[in-house]
Amino acid sequence: MRDTLGVLLAGGAGERLFPLTRDRAKPAVPFGGQYRIIDITLSNCINSGLRRIYIMTQYKALSLNRHIREGWGPVVANELGEFIEILPPMQRVSSNWYMGTADAVYQNIYSIGSEEPKHVLILSGDHIYKMNYGRMLQQHKDSGADVTLATLPISPDQVSQFGVVEIGRNSEVIGFVEKPKSTDIRSPFNPEMVDASMGIYIFNTDVLLPALMRDAEDPKSKHDFGHNILPGILGHCKMHAFNFVDENKQRALYWRDVGTLDAYYEANMDVASITPVFNLYDVSWPMRTRVRQYPPAKFVFGEPGRTGMAINSVISAGCIVSGAGVRNSVLSQNVRVNSYADVESSIIFSHVNIGRHCRIRRAIIDRDVHIPEGTVIGYDQNEDKKNYFVTPSGLTVVTRDYSLYEEPVSPDFMQGEQHWS
Numbered sequence: 001m002r003d004t005l006g007v008l009l010a011g012g013a014g015e016r017l018f019p020l021t022r023d024r025a026k027p028a029v030p031f032g033g034q035y036r037i038i039d040i041t042l043s044n045c046i047n048s049g050l051r052r053i054y055i056m057t058q059y060k061a062l063s064l065n066r067h068i069r070e071g072w073g074p075v076v077a078n079e080l081g082e083f084i085e086i087l088p089p090m091q092r093v094s095s096n097w098y099m100g101t102a103d104a105v106y107q108n109i110y111s112i113g114s115e116e117p118k119h120v121l122i123l124s125g126d127h128i129y130k131m132n133y134g135r136m137l138q139q140h141k142d143s144g145a146d147v148t149l150a151t152l153p154i155s156p157d158q159v160s161q162f163g164v165v166e167i168g169r170n171s172e173v174i175g176f177v178e179k180p181k182s183t184d185i186r187s188p189f190n191p192e193m194v195d196a197s198m199g200i201y202i203f204n205t206d207v208l209l210p211a212l213m214r215d216a217e218d219p220k221s222k223h224d225f226g227h228n229i230l231p232g233i234l235g236h237c238k239m240h241a242f243n244f245v246d247e248n249k250q251r252a253l254y255w256r257d258v259g260t261l262d263a264y265y266e267a268n269m270d271v272a273s274i275t276p277v278f279n280l281y282d283v284s285w286p287m288r289t290r291v292r293q294y295p296p297a298k299f300v301f302g303e304p305g306r307t308g309m310a311i312n313s314v315i316s317a318g319c320i321v322s323g324a325g326v327r328n329s330v331l332s333q334n335v336r337v338n339s340y341a342d343v344e345s346s347i348i349f350s351h352v353n354i355g356r357h358c359r360i361r362r363a364i365i366d367r368d369v370h371i372p373e374g375t376v377i378g379y380d381q382n383e384d385k386k387n388y389f390v391t392p393s394g395l396t397v398v399t400r401d402y403s404l405y406e407e408p409v410s411p412d413f414m415q416g417e418q419h420w421s
Contacts, residue, residue: 001049004137004202005117007105008045010038010125011058011089011098016260019389019399020366025057027125028064029264030349030367032271032280032287033316033330036067037258038125039289042084046075047247047285048133050121051082054111056104058089058097071290087111100223106212113209120208122201122225128267128278129198129255130247130285137202139171139242146207146237149173149230150200152244152255153193159183161257163197163226165241173239178226189243198244198255201225207237247285254278261391265364268330268347272314294318294333306339316350324354332367346378363396371398 014026021029027038038055045053057064065086076082087108089097098104105112105122112120119140121133131150140148151165159180166175166185176197177183187195203211211233215221221228233239248254254277258264270276280287294317299308301323310326316333323339332350337343341358349367354360358371361378365371377384377396384390389397 001051001134001137003118004050004052004121005112005115005119005205006045006050006053006121006123006133007108007112008038008041008053008055008123008125009101009104010055010064011061011104012126013059014126014259017258017264019397020261020264020364021060022399023060023063025059025061025064026259028061028067029258030332030347031128031258031264032268033314033332034291035287035289036064037128038064038067039071039287040128040130041123041125042072043285043287044129044131044133044247045123046288048131050133051076051080052115052117053084054108055084055086055125056088056098056108057086058104061086061088067290072288075288100221100228101225102212102215102221102229103223105208106216106223109209109212112205117205120203120205122199122203124199126259127199127255127257129244130278131200131244132247133200135245136200136242140202140240143171143240144238145202145240146204147173147230147233147239148202148242149176149239150198150244151195151241152198152253153187153190154196155192156183156186156194159194159196163199163230165195165197167195167241171241171243173234173241176226176230176234178224178231195241195243197226197230199226201230207233248277248279249282250277250279252277261364261395261397262393265347265395269328269345272312272328272330274312292317292333297321301339338373344378362394363398366397366399369398369400 010027012026014021029037031037072084076084163178164183164185167188168174187193211229215228246253256267258267297315297319299321301308306323308321308323312328313326314330318334319331321337324337324341326343328345329343331348334351335348336353338356340356341354344361346360347364351368352365354371355373357374359376363378381394384396
């Protein structure tokens with residue numbers, strides 16, 4: 001990996017995750033309690049031995065930038081030429097913001113060239129999966145390819161969401177169509193499936209840079225890898241497919257685009273399940289993140305009807321479940337659930353205080369929200385729609401901007417115990 005530069009695209013606006021992306025970039029959205037979505041891809045990079053990484057940001061990137069600086073800067077050794085560096089739009093070769101995935105890379109062409117990599121690995125910062133990019137790079141070198149695409153099998157009814165790859169002999173790519181309505185192309189490995197692009201590409205640098213420059217000069221281009229770069233060079237260079245090898249070590253391949261609220265919710269609920277498909281506890285493939293100094297999680301009171309407990313849930317550091325019940329849920333750091341409250345099948349972001357006698361079900365509660373005593377969320381969609389954002393599937397999202405939240409809820413206290421923030 002020493003001759004390879006990673007370019008991680010993290011500048012998407014994430015409209016389908018609104019309102020969670022109203023004040024933060026999509027890759028900065030919390031996942032699995034203590035992580036951010038971007039941590040999954042960055043962990044794959046470090047576990048694969050890739051330690052020269054550019055992260056291209058754009059929209060509402062303050063919290064993302066801070067997370068990278070404080071959580072990922074110490075992971076690499078600058079004195080050894082390693083870095084994880086953020087590249088916002090600098091308008092060095094254009095007066096525009098990033099206009100597409102290819103344009104984002106093109107606008108940083110000087111930064112890429114200054115590192116003189118032999119290969120450039122293009123990644124997305126908003127997918128959940130485990131992958132050793134070293135395996136893909138080894139195939140890329142062994143095959144003598146100019147470009148290698150990572151692919152995974154999908155059902156034919158999903159093709160409108162992906163780039164469809166037609167694979168010939170020896171894994172050579174002979175066709176590529178970006179998000180067709182339908183296709184007759186089938187996988188040579190499974191005739192009932194279609195090979196789809198994962199948005200992970202390895203380019204030889206001497207192929208990538210000229211392709212980016214040609215695309216930048218095309219006024220009709222969308223400046224996108226799937227729509228323009230790959231179809232434009234297909235047939236003019238040697239392009240191969242790499243079949244996704246899942247480091248998650250489960251029977252089914254695990255790759256999730258958590259680009260919608262429902263997909264994001266289901267991925268978190270999987271993490272909280274008894275036997276999650278996506279395993280965060282595999283010490284051979286560790287997931288890294290920014291670690292904050294919080295005290296351990298705590299569960300207090302054991303009286304009948306007032307027992308602090310959590311079942312089938314992820315409870316992060318700093319949480320106090322005080323005489324309340326939490327089931328099938330994910331709690332981020334520094335969450336307080338007060339007496340007689342009930343939280344079920346929900347995702348609670350950090351610094352949330354849930355008052356006494358609250359009932360919360362199938363909800364996502366954004367950070368710094370204080371839920372007043374007796375509040376009911378997730379039991380009546382018509383009532384929820386008066387105050388919150390509700391998806392068509394009935395998932396309720398509670399953010400900080402509702403007048404309902406006027407004063408913080410007074411927390412329970414054990415005798416002699418001081419509250420902390």
